[in-house]
Amino acid sequence: MPVSYLCTHCGASHSEDAPVWRCECGGLLELAEPKAFAALDIDADEPGLWRYAAALPAVPGRDRLRLGETMTPLFQNQRLQAWLKLDYLFPTGSYKDRGSAVLLSKLRTQGIREAIEDSSGNAGASIAAYCAAGDIVCSIFVSARTSPAKLAQIKAYGARLLLIDGDRSAVAAAAVEASSRMFYASHNWHPAFLAGVSSLGFELWEQFGYESPDAIVVPCGQGGLVLGVARAFQALELAGSISRVPRIFAVQAAAFPAIAEAFAGQLLSPRPTQHGTTVAEGIACRLPVRGAAVLRAVRWSDGKAICVTEHEIELALAELLGCGHYVEPTSATALAGLRKLTASGDVDPVGRNVVVLTGSGLKAPAAIGEIMDRLPAHTPRTIPLRT
Ligand SMILES: [Zn+2]
Numbered sequence: 001m002p003v004s005y006l007c008t009h010c011g012a013s014h015s016e017d018a019p020v021w022r023c024e025c026g027g028l029l030e031l032a033e034p035k036a037f038a039a040l041d042i043d044a045d046e047p048g049l050w051r052y053a054a055a056l057p058a059v060p061g062r063d064r065l066r067l068g069e070t071m072t073p074l075f076q077n078q079r080l081q082a083w084l085k086l087d088y089l090f091p092t093g094s095y096k097d098r099g100s101a102v103l104l105s106k107l108r109t110q111g112i113r114e115a116i117e118d119s120s121g122n123a124g125a126s127i128a129a130y131c132a133a134g135d136i137v138c139s140i141f142v143s144a145r146t147s148p149a150k151l152a153q154i155k156a157y158g159a160r161l162l163l164i165d166g167d168r169s170a171v172a173a174a175a176v177e178a179s180s181r182m183f184y185a186s187h188n189w190h191p192a193f194l195a196g197v198s199s200l201g202f203e204l205w206e207q208f209g210y211e212s213p214d215a216i217v218v219p220c221g222q223g224g225l226v227l228g229v230a231r232a233f234q235a236l237e238l239a240g241s242i243s244r245v246p247r248i249f250a251v252q253a254a255a256f257p258a259i260a261e262a263f264a265g266q267l268l269s270p271r272p273t274q275h276g277t278t279v280a281e282g283i284a285c286r287l288p289v290r291g292a293a294v295l296r297a298v299r300w301s302d303g304k305a306i307c308v309t310e311h312e313i314e315l316a317l318a319e320l321l322g323c324g325h326y327v328e329p330t331s332a333t334a335l336a337g338l339r340k341l342t343a344s345g346d347v348d349p350v351g352r353n354v355v356v357l358t359g360s361g362l363k364a365p366a367a368i369g370e371i372m373d374r375l376p377a378h379t380p381r382t383i384p385l386r387t
Contacts, residue, residue: 004016004032005020005029005030005031005032005191006029006030006031006032007023007025007027007028007029008027008028008029008030009023009025009026009027009028010023010025010027012024012025012027013032014029016057016058016106016192017058017110018110019107019110019111019112019183021179021183021184021185021186021189021190022189028189028289028290029189029190029191030191030290030293031191031194031195031231034055034198034231034232034234034235034238035054035055035235035238036235036238036239036241037052037054037055037202037232037235037236037238037239037241038236038239038240038241039206039210039241041054041055041239042202042206047069047070047071048069048070048071048199049069049098049101049102049196049199049203050064051071051199051202051203051206052198052199052202052203052232055195055198055202055232055235056102056195056196056198056199057102057106057192057195059102059105059106059109060109063105063108063109064101064105065101065104065105065108065130065133065134066101066133067091067092067097067101067129067130067133068091069090069091069097069101071203071206071207072085072086072087072089072090072203073085073086073089074086074203074204074207074208074354077323079323080319080320080323080335080355081342081349081350082335082338082353082354082355083213083352083353083354083355084325084354084355084357085200085204085354085355085356085357086325086357087200087356087357087358087359088325088327088328088331088357088358088359088360088361089360090126091129092122092125092126092129092153093122093125093359093360093362093363094122094123094125094126094358094359094360094363095197095200095225095356095358095359096122096123096125096126096127096187097126097129097130098196098197098199098200098228099123099126099187099192099193099194099195099196099197099224099228100123100126100127100129100130100187100193100196101130101196102192102193102195102196102199103127103130103185103187103190103192103193103196104127104130104131104133104134104136104185105130105134106192107136107183107185107192108134108136112136112183112185113135113136113137114136114137114138114139114182114183115127115131115136115137115138115139115182115183115184115185116138116139116140116141116175116178116179116182116183116184116185117138117139117140117141117175117184117185117186117187118140118141118142118171118172118174118175118186119140119142119187120140120142120143120146120150120151120154120171121150121281121282122282122358122359122363123187124140124142124154124159125153125154125157125363126187127140127159127185127187128140128153128154128157128158128159129157131157131158131159131185132157132158132159137160138157138158138159138160139159139160139161139162139178139182140154140159140160140161140162141162141164141171141172141174141175141178142154142161142162142163142164142171143163143164143165143166143167143168143170143171144163144164144165144166145167149366150363153363162174187224188222188224188289188290189289193224194224194227194228194231195228195231196228197224197225197227197228197229198228198229198231198232198235199228199232200225200228200229200232200356201216201228201229201230201231201232201233201236202232202235202236204216204229204232204246204354205232205233205236205241205242208352210241210242211242211243212233212236212242212243212244212245212246213246213351213352213353213354214246214247214347214348214351214352214353215246215247215248215249215303215338215341215347215351215352215353215354216229216246216247216248216249216353216354216356217249217251217334217335217337217338217341217347217353217354217355217356218248218249218250218251218334218356218358219251219252219280219282219283219330219331219333219334219356219358220250220251220252220259220283220294220305221252221256221282221283221284221285221288222283222285222288222289222290222294223250223259223288223290223291223293223294223297224290225356225358226248226250226294226297226298227290227293227294227297229246229248230248230297230298230300230301231297233245233246233301234300245300245301245302246301246354247301247302247303247304247347248297248298248301248303249298249303249304249305249306249337249338249341249346249347250263250294250298250303250304250305250306251305251306251307251308251333251334251336251337252283252305252306252307252308252333253276253278253279253280253283253284253307253308253310253313253333254276254278254307254308254309254310255276255277255278255284255310256273256276256278256283256284256285256286257273257307258270258271258272258273258285258286258287258288258291259288259291259294259295259298259305260305260306260307261273262291262295262305263295263298263299263304263305263306264305267295268292268295269291269292269295270287270288270291270292270294270295271287272286272287273286273287274286278310278313279310279313279314279317279329279367279371280313280329280330280332280333281329281330281364281367282328282330282358282359283330283333304341304346306337306340306341308333308336308337308340312336312339312340313329313332313333313336314329314332314371314374314375315336315375316332316333316334316335316336316339317329317331317332317368317371318371318372318375319332319335320332320335320357321361321368321372325357326360326361326362326368327357327358327359327360327361328358328359328360328361328363328364328367328368329364329367329368329371330358330359331356331357331358331359334355334356334357334358335355338353338355
């Protein structure tokens with residue numbers, strides 16, 4: 001029996017084998033309850049995320065789109081006092097490949113040969129790469145205001161760029177309108193993408209010797225990482241594969257605090273926030289599509305949702321760069337969050353606390369350069385020439 005999707009609006013259930021990205025009623029689809037997952041369910045012949053295929057939408061081995069994914073490194077960095085999970089080492093430089101690999105593989109088995117997406121960031125690049133791997137014609141809707149540098153990677157994979165005059169919501173609306181003609185492979189809407197992200201949780205469990213870490217700290221915009229990690233540990237808990245659940249901490253930029261504000265206000269779902277600006281562009285999200293589910297996941301794990309300031313993000317980025325990790329500013333929000341959580345006593349600094357490094361700095365060299373120039377200790381010194 002395939003994993004099915006449930007409509008969050010009307011409650012209708014959908015087979016995962018039907019090529020749908022939302023319910024006929026227009027409602028958002030979510031994954032049905034996870035199945036129990038134990039160590040025996042791991043496919044040890046697989047090097048990466050397909051090790052957990054038993055917990056993912058079904059795709060036969062020969063149909064899995066591959067770019068050489070493996071388990072990403074996990075190691076304890078003594079200087080930073082954190083366990084770092086290096087998801088920025090994925091083929092496109094972002095953890096989004098976990099979702100794209102599963103989503104595009106599944107869509108391809110359903111005969112989809114042409115897809116659209118509406119992200120100008122890491123998800124857009126990742127969807128474009130797996131479309132290239134699967135010989136799927138790919139069009140990405142982006143705002144005409146997007147900087148050319150961000151579009152270079154998407155274009156390089158052969159995707160067609162469709163420039164929309166307007167902001168993020170206008171771009172999404174254009175993609176939804178076009179979805180009557182081409183399949184909308186939306187990383188925010190399609191539940192198979194989320195299922196792929198759950199491989200991060202399974203991988204951490206395996207790397208920690210089939211146990212939970214104490215805390216998992218992730219950057220949070222739409223909250224896909226929170227939902228993915230929570231889903232994995234729910235499946236593991238069902239099977240009795242772990243003795244306790246790790247606490248999941250969602251870290252937001254103070255300029256986009258929808259989840260953190262709802263958490264602090266004990267609300268069931270977030271309210272839209274004002275349009276701010278942040279260096280953490282990967283989590284610049286005014287109102288998450290799955291906000292209520294993200295809040296439930298954080299609370300289920302006895303975690304928290306918090307905000308960090310721009311300055312805290314920049315300091316954390318400098319710490320990571322200073323240890324040799326060239327990551328994008330969005331990734332630094334997780335370390336900034338861990339610093340805040342240990343200072344407040346929420347997290348034991350000597351615990352097994354994982355900071356997920358989500359995206360490569362190679363995607364944002366200009367932004368990183370500007371940040372480093374702003375931090376006095378890192379300003380390059382000019383050495384006077386001897387005369
Ligand atoms: Zn529905």
